[in-house]
Amino acid sequence: xxxxxxxxxxxxxxxxxxxxxxxxxxxxxxxxxxxxxxxxxxxxxxxxxxxxxxxxxxxxxxxxxxxxxxxxxxxxxxxxxxxxxxxxxxxxxxxxxxxxxxxxxxxxxxxxxxxxxxxxxxxxxxxxxxxxxxxxxxxxxxxxxxxxxxxxxxxxxxxxxxxxxxxxxxxxxxxxxxxxxxxxxxxxxxxxxxxxxxxxxxxxxxxxxxxxxxxxxxxxxxxxxxxxxxxxxxxxxxxxxxxxxxxxxxxxxxxxxxxxxxxxxxxxxxxxxxxxxxxxxxxxxxxxxxxxxxxxxxxxxxxxxxxxxxxxxxxxxxxxxxxxxxxxxxxxxxxxxxxxxxxxxxxxxxxxxxxxxxxxxxxxxxxxxxxxxxxxxxxxxxxxxxxxxxxxxxxxxxxxxxxxxxxxxxxxxxxxxxxxxxxxxxxxx
Numbered sequence: 001x002x003x004x005x006x007x008x009x010x011x012x013x014x015x016x017x018x019x020x021x022x023x024x025x026x027x028x029x030x031x032x033x034x035x036x037x038x039x040x041x042x043x044x045x046x047x048x049x050x051x052x053x054x055x056x057x058x059x060x061x062x063x064x065x066x067x068x069x070x071x072x073x074x075x076x077x078x079x080x081x082x083x084x085x086x087x088x089x090x091x092x093x094x095x096x097x098x099x100x101x102x103x104x105x106x107x108x109x110x111x112x113x114x115x116x117x118x119x120x121x122x123x124x125x126x127x128x129x130x131x132x133x134x135x136x137x138x139x140x141x142x143x144x145x146x147x148x149x150x151x152x153x154x155x156x157x158x159x160x161x162x163x164x165x166x167x168x169x170x171x172x173x174x175x176x177x178x179x180x181x182x183x184x185x186x187x188x189x190x191x192x193x194x195x196x197x198x199x200x201x202x203x204x205x206x207x208x209x210x211x212x213x214x215x216x217x218x219x220x221x222x223x224x225x226x227x228x229x230x231x232x233x234x235x236x237x238x239x240x241x242x243x244x245x246x247x248x249x250x251x252x253x254x255x256x257x258x259x260x261x262x263x264x265x266x267x268x269x270x271x272x273x274x275x276x277x278x279x280x281x282x283x284x285x286x287x288x289x290x291x292x293x294x295x296x297x298x299x300x301x302x303x304x305x306x307x308x309x310x311x312x313x314x315x316x317x318x319x320x321x322x323x324x325x326x327x328x329x330x331x332x333x334x335x336x337x338x339x340x341x342x343x344x345x346x347x348x349x350x351x352x353x354x355x356x357x358x359x360x361x362x363x364x365x366x367x368x369x370x371x372x373x374x375x376x377x378x379x380x381x382x383x384x385x386x387x388x389x390x391x392x393x394x395x396x397x398x399x400x401x402x403x404x405x406x407x408x409x410x411x412x413x414x415x416x417x418x419x420x421x422x423x424x425x426x427x428x429x
Contacts, residue, residue, distance in 0.1 A: 139277030
């Protein structure tokens with residue numbers, strides 16, 4: 001074992017510190033670096049498989065020549081794993097992403113030097129948040145709104161019946177068998193049977209509805225459609241023509257919905273519309289509050305957190321729009337990222353602003369509040385397994401849940417401090 005002196009102390013030094021990034025140097029004394037180089041070489045010797053030598057018996061110099069690059073990596077990994085966390089603590093840096101090691105200098109008999117670049121949280125000094133001017137829109141459950149919801153309910157419970165008409169029209173639903181090709185080659189995932197086509201839907205494949213118009217049951221036709229933004233040929237066969245039958249708004253319909261009378265159904269829908277209107281008003285108020293808060297607090301944000309938020313938003317959007325039916329193209333992803341980036345940046349800003357305001361205003365979260373949130377979530381779970389899963393999640397992600405409660409309290413604090421003007425909202429959803 002080597003004997004090391006005070007001069008063998010590992011040194012850390014901040015080289016550069018910007019709004020969301022810091023670069024520091026790490027210097028490992030030559031004695032320590034050489035000792036670890038030798039230890040790593042011995043470990044490599046035990047694993048090395050070289051012609052003419054049994055494992056562990058190859059000469060050290062031969063191992064060094066054969067595995068020099070790997071040896072350097074192993075030495076660097078050893079010191080980085082050991083000393084980068086130590087440097088972060090000593091330099092009081094809190095990384096938000098994996099540190100990146102650069103500018104490595106490793107030579108025998110000399111100190112090992114490398115630099116570490118790390119993204120860090122921005123310094124946040126929130127301002128102009130205690131007297132925001134906001135507008136809360138009200139969305140009452142008017143007769144018009146309730147009637148519109150009744151019509152939506154009727155539409156949702158409509159049934160498809162065989163059409164009396166013999167040829168396809170714009171108001172029909174058509175069951176088809178189809179196959180598509182381009183340039184004489186069948187397209188993947190472009191063949192199916194008994195597929196339902198809503199002739200009035202704008203979501204239908206471009207060219208398909210027009211091509212089906214006027215066809216009779218059992219009739220086939222080749223038509224030109226747009227698939228993936230390009231022309232393709234599609235052969236369709238009309239299996240069946242259906243029409244939508246909307247149920248009458250009467251007592252029987254109310255009973256089908258679980259109510260004795262139409263008046264009871266309307267009363268329940270009025271409650272639902274009122275609750276939704278209140279939730280909408282509060283949601284819009286929160287969005288407006290955050291937008292106003294951001295006007296005076298355009299803090300810089302770490303690029304890696306913005307990138308992660310963008311990926312989260314894209315994944316959610318893809319699930320909403322495509323489900324299991326496919327993925328966005330590279331071009332769509334590029335366009336969506338450009339469009340969503342400002343929103344992602346603002347969401348990351350809010351994630352730093354709210355905790356900073358909470359700290360300044362001493363808005364702490366008590367254990368009782370955490371317990372109440374846990375009990376509420378457990379009560380909402382439907383089965384014992386799900387209840388246990390909720391308890392486990394709260395235990396494993398306690399800090400995250402506490403942060404969520406803290407942010408909610410902070411938003412409530414800001415709403416209480418704000419000057420809120422009540423105005424009627426529009427009828428649009």
